[in-house]
């Protein structure tokens with residue numbers, strides 16, 4: 001989700017701490033665990049139960065439920081530290097990335113916290129196209145090809 005531009009947390013804590021964590025941070029808890037879902041609802045946490053394992057269908061479901069409205073920023077969060085990445089001109093990061101990437105990638109992002117440089121590789125572009133198709137699908141259906 002971070003690569004897609006959503007602020008997401010994946011805390012490395014036991015399941016029974018997750019409800020408290022989502023309450024404290026005001027986050028939506030997304031889980032495929034029915035027990036965790038029940039516990040969260042009992043404690044008044046916002047929780048979404050997702051039985052679906054397929055990432056594309058999950059995103060479709062999140063979108064259909066209105067959970068993605070106005071959240072996609074078009075930019076990304078650092079997968080390492082969840083900081084908001086800023087777009088950087090190529091010159092700034094020249095020498096820190098492979099030469100062929102520097103020549104071929106269109107956009108570079110740098111994390112202001114850990115300094116990690118990201119670029120739009122073909123796998124991310126393909127994934128973004130997929131997400132765009134899902135988000136632009138007015139019917140909110142799940143008929144999305146690979």
Ligand SMILES: [Zn+2]
Pocket residue numbers: 078079080081082083111112113114115116
């Ligand atoms: Zn970072």
